[in-house]
Amino acid sequence: MMRAKILWIGLVAAGFVLAACSDQGNGGTPPGGTPAVEVGFVVLKAQSVPRYAQLSGRVVAHATAEIRPQIDGIIESIDFREGRKVTAGDILFKVRDAKFSAAYAAAAASLSRAQATEQSAQATFDRNERLQSQSAVSQQVLDEAKAALLQAKADVESAKASLETARIDLDNTTIKAPIDGIIGTASVSVGSLVTQNQTDALATIRQIDPVNVDLVDTSSNLLRIRQDVEAGRLGREGEGAPSVKLTLENGADYATAGTISLATVNVSESTGTFTLRASFPNHERILLPGMFVRASVDLGSMPNAFLVPQRAVQRDGAGEPIAYVVSADNTVEQRTLATGGMSGNDWIVTEGLKEGERLIVDGFQKISAGAGVTPVEATIDADGVVKQSLTSPATTGDASGVAK
Incomplete structure (x- = not known):
C-alpha cells in the first residue's frame, strides 16, 4: 500500500514537470535554441533621384588678351590704372x-x-x-x-x-585695349624701349564676367553616363545645357549656378580624361583665374531608384555591394545591388531592391542570410543615426518607415 502511494506521488510530480516544460516550449524559443535577433528596418520607396557628377576644376578667364607692341619705339605714357576695368578701345600705352x-x-x-x-x-x-x-x-x-x-x-x-x-x-603708336576686361600690371615703365611683337606682354587683359571653369572627368565615367542614358536609367526633363554648382576652396558655395558651355571632343592620351567647360556670371569677381573649385554637375534624374543609407550597404567577398532585407516570414535575405553614385549620405540603388521591401539598417552585425529575426521599425536622421523602439516589434503588414 505504501509503495503504491509513493508511485502515485512520483507520477503527479512528473506531470507538473512536463507541463512546465511544455509551457516554456510555447514561448517561441525551441529547446536548446537562441532568441531571434532584433533588427531595425525601414520600408523602401522608389523615387526619382537627381544625379550629380562631382568634379574638380580650375577657373579660367572667358577671354585673355596679351598686349604687345606692333612697332619699335619708346614708351611715352601709360594711360590706365592697373587692376581696373578697361573697355575695348581705351588707350593703354603711347609710343613716341x-x-x-x-x-x-x-x-x-x-x-x-x-x-x-x-x-x-x-x-x-x-x-x-x-x-x-x-x-x-x-x-x-x-x-x-x-x-x-x-x-x-x-x-x-x-x-x-x-x-x-x-x-x-x-x-x-597708340596702343588700345582689344577687349573689355580687367587689366593687370604693366611690365614696362615710361621711357622703356619696346620692340615689335616682343615676347613679353606689356600687360594682360582678362574677361572674368562671365568666367569659365574647366572641369575634368574620366572617359570611363563618360561612357557610364552614356550607357545610363541609353538604358533609360538617367534622363533630363526639358532642354538646355546641364546646370553646375560650385564649391569654393574655403568650402563655401558659390551663389550663382552656371551651365555647361563646351565639352572637348577628344580624350587625353596621357591621363584618360576629357574636359568640360562651364560658364558662370561673376559680377562680384569672386571667381579668379587659376582658382581651384569643386563642381556638382546636374546629370538629370534616375527614375524608380532607392536612396539607401550607407550603413545598410556592405561588400561581399567579391567586392560587390550587398544589403539585407526582411522577408515576409521574418527571415533575412541578401541582395546584390547595382548603384548609381551617392546622394548626400545615401547610396543611389538602381537594381537589387523592390518597392515596399523592409531594408535592414541596424542589427545586421549579428545576422546572416536565412536567419530568423524580429523586425523593429526604425528611422534614420540626417546624421545617419538610427532611432527605433525595441519594445514593440513591428508587424509585416503595417510598416511605414521610408528609406532616406
Missing part, C-alpha cells in the same frame, strides 16, 4: 611717334608725286591717241604712252599702300 609722323608725311608726299606723274602720263596718252587716229604719230608712240600711263598708275597704287602702312604704324 615723331619718326612715324615723319614717315607718314614722306609717304603722303610720294603719293602726291605719283599722282602728278599719273596725270601727266594720262594727258600724254590722250594726246597721242588723238594724233594716232589722224595718222600723225605711229602706233609705237601710242603704245609707249600707254605703257607710261600704266606705270604711273601702278606707282600711285604703290604710294597709296606705302601711305597706308605709314598710317598703320602711326596709329600703332
Whole structure:
C-alpha cells in the first residue's frame, strides 16, 4: 500500500514537470535554441533621384588678351590704372611717334608725286591717241604712252599702300585695349624701349564676367553616363545645357549656378580624361583665374531608384555591394545591388531592391542570410543615426518607415 502511494506521488510530480516544460516550449524559443535577433528596418520607396557628377576644376578667364607692341619705339605714357576695368578701345600705352609722323608725311608726299606723274602720263596718252587716229604719230608712240600711263598708275597704287602702312604704324603708336576686361600690371615703365611683337606682354587683359571653369572627368565615367542614358536609367526633363554648382576652396558655395558651355571632343592620351567647360556670371569677381573649385554637375534624374543609407550597404567577398532585407516570414535575405553614385549620405540603388521591401539598417552585425529575426521599425536622421523602439516589434503588414 505504501509503495503504491509513493508511485502515485512520483507520477503527479512528473506531470507538473512536463507541463512546465511544455509551457516554456510555447514561448517561441525551441529547446536548446537562441532568441531571434532584433533588427531595425525601414520600408523602401522608389523615387526619382537627381544625379550629380562631382568634379574638380580650375577657373579660367572667358577671354585673355596679351598686349604687345606692333612697332619699335619708346614708351611715352601709360594711360590706365592697373587692376581696373578697361573697355575695348581705351588707350593703354603711347609710343613716341615723331619718326612715324615723319614717315607718314614722306609717304603722303610720294603719293602726291605719283599722282602728278599719273596725270601727266594720262594727258600724254590722250594726246597721242588723238594724233594716232589722224595718222600723225605711229602706233609705237601710242603704245609707249600707254605703257607710261600704266606705270604711273601702278606707282600711285604703290604710294597709296606705302601711305597706308605709314598710317598703320602711326596709329600703332597708340596702343588700345582689344577687349573689355580687367587689366593687370604693366611690365614696362615710361621711357622703356619696346620692340615689335616682343615676347613679353606689356600687360594682360582678362574677361572674368562671365568666367569659365574647366572641369575634368574620366572617359570611363563618360561612357557610364552614356550607357545610363541609353538604358533609360538617367534622363533630363526639358532642354538646355546641364546646370553646375560650385564649391569654393574655403568650402563655401558659390551663389550663382552656371551651365555647361563646351565639352572637348577628344580624350587625353596621357591621363584618360576629357574636359568640360562651364560658364558662370561673376559680377562680384569672386571667381579668379587659376582658382581651384569643386563642381556638382546636374546629370538629370534616375527614375524608380532607392536612396539607401550607407550603413545598410556592405561588400561581399567579391567586392560587390550587398544589403539585407526582411522577408515576409521574418527571415533575412541578401541582395546584390547595382548603384548609381551617392546622394548626400545615401547610396543611389538602381537594381537589387523592390518597392515596399523592409531594408535592414541596424542589427545586421549579428545576422546572416536565412536567419530568423524580429523586425523593429526604425528611422534614420540626417546624421545617419538610427532611432527605433525595441519594445514593440513591428508587424509585416503595417510598416511605414521610408528609406532616406
